Amino acid sequence: MSARPKTKLAMRPLLPADVPLLAEIFRASVKETGADDYSEAQLEAWASAVEDEDEFGTRLARELALVATLDGTAIGFAVLADNARIDMLYVHPAATGQGVGAMLCDALEKLAAARGACELSVDASDGARGFFERRGFAAKTRNTVALGGEWLANTTMVKSLAATSAATAGRSAS
Numbered sequence: 001m002s003a004r005p006k007t008k009l010a011m012r013p014l015l016p017a018d019v020p021l022l023a024e025i026f027r028a029s030v031k032e033t034g035a036d037d038y039s040e041a042q043l044e045a046w047a048s049a050v051e052d053e054d055e056f057g058t059r060l061a062r063e064l065a066l067v068a069t070l071d072g073t074a075i076g077f078a079v080l081a082d083n084a085r086i087d088m089l090y091v092h093p094a095a096t097g098q099g100v101g102a103m104l105c106d107a108l109e110k111l112a113a114a115r116g117a118c119e120l121s122v123d124a125s126d127g128a129r130g131f132f133e134r135r136g137f138a139a140k141t142r143n144t145v146a147l148g149g150e151w152l153a154n155t156t157m158v159k160s161l162a163a164t165s166a167a168t169a170g171r172s173a174s
Contacts (some may be wrong), residue, residue, distance in 0.1 A: 007071050009100065011107060014065035014077070019057035021074050022067070023050040025092045027078035032093040037150060045148030063087060066107055068100045078104035083115040086122040105135055113161040120161055123154045132157045 014022075027047045034043050050056045060079060066075040068091070074154075076091035086108055086174045112120045124132045124141060137157035145152050 009098070009103065010069050010072075011066055011103060012069065012126065014060055014067055016057065016061075018067055018074055018077075019053055019060065022077050022090075023053050023056055023077060025074065026050045026056075026088075026090050026099040028093055029090040032044045033096070033127050034125060039150075042150045042152050045150035046152060048148050051079045064108075064111065066104055068095075068104055070095060070098075070100075076100040076104060076122055080109055083112055084120060086120065089122070089128070101131060102135070105132075109159070109161060118160065118162050119158050121156060124157050125152075125154050129155055129157070132159075135159065 027050060030047045034046065038046070056124070060077075063082040064083075066078050066080075067074050068078075075095040076089075078089040081087035086105070089101060089104055089108075091104075093138040109120055120137075121140075122128075122132055122137065123145075129139070130147050137159040139155050140158050141156040143154050143156060145154060
């Protein structure tokens with residue numbers, strides 16, 4: 001009797017060749033996971049943010065972008081901007097509930113703390129708000145954002161990284 005191969009969840013930095021697949025993950029995530037909270041027109045406007053893949057790739061490359069993979073295939077990604085803000089965190093709908101978002105968020109929290117950030121913020125969509133609340137983020141401000149001729153609501157949420165930063169600083173000093 002042979003054992004079934006175990007799937008392997010991993011994470012790596014962004015590669016230029018990832019951009020088309022990450023754009024598809026972005027579109028699929030927006031359209032499926034946002035369907036309960038936003039209108040079809042709002043979802044189309046939001047998904048259109050990656051129509052220009054060159055511009056999308058440039059945006060990803062400007063910041064720290066991590067790619068989550070399952071058996072080597074990209075299934076999600078996250079972007080840390082200015083060492084203190086989650087700019088994007090998207091997981092393909094087929095991979096939700098498997099710890100991909102948590103793995104990416106954990107990595108961004110650790111990176112931000114290691115780079116000296118005292119807190120981490122995110123402008124969470126209505127559908128993602130619960131995910132971030134369960135991870136210790138607190139709602140600070142309700143926002144309305146114009147995108148592609150539509151108005152979309154989100155919530156700025158913040159998590160203190162002070163304990164993590166202090167622990168990291170203490171290890172560095174010894």
